[in-house]
Amino acid sequence: MSPWREGKSGPATGRAFWGRFLLCWFAFSGLGTLLLFLYHYLYLTPPLPGGYAAVYYALRHLAETMLPVVVLSFLAYILFLSGAAAWLCISLLHKIAGPIFGLEKVLGTYLDGASVRPFFMRHGDLVPDLVSAFNGFVSRLRKDRQRWVGVMENADRLCLQDRETCRTEMEKALAELTTLLSRYH
Amino acid sequence: MRRNPHFQFRRRTKLVNPKFQGGAAIFIIAVVIAAGALVGFLLFRDLRQALGDASASGHFGFPTPFRVVSDILIRHLLALFALVFAGGALAFLWYMHIIRRGISQLTEAFEAAEKGDLSSPSSVRGFRELVNFGAEIDEVRSHTLALIEEVREEAKAMRTSDLSQGEFEKRWEALKEKIGRIVP
Numbered sequence: 022m023s024p025w026r027e028g029k030s031g032p033a034t035g036r037a038f039w040g041r042f043l044l045c046w047f048a049f050s051g052l053g054t055l056l057l058f059l060y061h062y063l064y065l066t067p068p069l070p071g072g073y074a075a076v077y078y079a080l081r082h083l084a085e086t087m088l089p090v091v092v093l094s095f096l097a098y099i100l101f102l103s104g105a106a107a108w109l110c111i112s113l114l115h116k117i118a119g120p121i122f123g124l125e126k127v128l129g130t131y132l133d134g135a136s137v138r139p140f141f142m143r144h145g146d147l148v149p150d151l152v153s154a155f156n157g158f159v160s161r162l163r164k165d166r167q168r169w170v171g172v173m174e175n176a177d178r179l180c181l182q183d184r185e186t187c188r189t190e191m192e193k194a195l196a197e198l199t200t201l202l203s204r205y206h
Numbered sequence: 207m208r209r210n211p212h213f214q215f216r217r218r219t220k221l222v223n224p225k226f227q228g229g230a231a232i233f234i235i236a237v238v239i240a241a242g243a244l245v246g247f248l249l250f251r252d253l254r255q256a257l258g259d260a261s262a263s264g265h266f267g268f269p270t271p272f273r274v275v276s277d278i279l280i281r282h283l284l285a286l287f288a289l290v291f292a293g294g295a296l297a298f299l300w301y302m303h304i305i306r307r308g309i310s311q312l313t314e315a316f317e318a319a320e321k322g323d324l325s326s327p328s329s330v331r332g333f334r335e336l337v338n339f340g341a342e343i344d345e346v347r348s349h350t351l352a353l354i355e356e357v358r359e360e361a362k363a364m365r366t367s368d369l370s371q372g373e374f375e376k377r378w379e380a381l382k383e384k385i386g387r388i389v390p
Contacts, residue, residue: 065272080261095246154316
């Protein structure tokens with residue numbers, strides 16, 4: 022069974038996923054570096070004064086005051102890129118975390134004894150193999166269950182036809198059922 | 207107005223699992239902090255050195271201090287960009303490699319269950335979220351196996367025991383109900 026809702030194929034292939042990550046990360050780290058450059062450029066562009074002594078003191082003063090400038094600008098850079106990385110990871114990985122969360126809920130429902138339906142992925146979700154495997158497991162189990170019930174119902178039908186051989190037919194059905202169940206271990 | 211046919215199936219909540227999604231961001235942020243601290247220290251050291259040398263040499267052929275340090279600044283910032291971009295991408299690649307490995311182990315657990323193996327543990331390695339999910343799959347498999355075992359034991363007991371027809375039919379119906387509890 023296709024894990025995609027309405028049988029649509031997944032638009033988010035591995036290439037698209039990695040392409041989006043690399044493009045965004047390139048843009049964010051490039052923008053961060055550009056902002057860092059602009060900040061230093063603006064700080065260092067005021068023209069130097071004319072005289073020898075004035076220039077000397079201006080350069081000495083700049084050399085002394087570079088520490089807070091560099092520290093603050095790099096802190097802002099790290100904060101900017103941290104926010105960008107968090108946004109990027111949240112927006113990309115929700116296509117993996119989402120279906121896993123949904124499957125966890127379905128497994129919980131199954132353990133509670135409630136009805137289990139096939140799990141459909143949403144647009145762009147990235148774990149089709151996992152969802153297909155889950156749906157395969159549930160559908161195989163359901164098919165087997167129908168077969169087990171079918172064996173018993175067949176014995177019921179034979180019972181209605183002939184009451185004398187009823188018990189024998191039921192015991193034959195139980196033997197067949199035991200054989201069918203032995204597939205699971 | 208035409209509506210996007212996929213819209214209603216899009217996931218609106220982006221932050222589904224903060225630990226799972228934030229884990230990747232933490233790896234990247236660690237790279238950014240390390241690269242930023244290293245390049246920041248080297249940049250400060252070289253800028254101070256260049257400005258100090260320029261003031262001491264008395265050679266002031268530059269209209270602004272930026273012209274004194276422009277080469278150093280550009281060189282360091284290019285190195286920072288390369289480190290952050292490549293390091294961040296590698297950190298994300300490594301994180302995704304662990305996630306992929308975990309998900310393929312989870313997939314194998316479901317595939318083994320489909321083939322009838324409900325007892326071998328999934329033994330998923332990786333991040334805690336994937337390990338917990340593997341444990342949930344194991345729980346589902348052992349729950350299913352317990353139900354099947356129950357049916358199997360009952361069928362065996364009914365075949366071997368000498369029950370009256372009435373008692374046998376009562377247990378027959380109960381057995382059908384038990385089978386119905388497997389994947390309701």
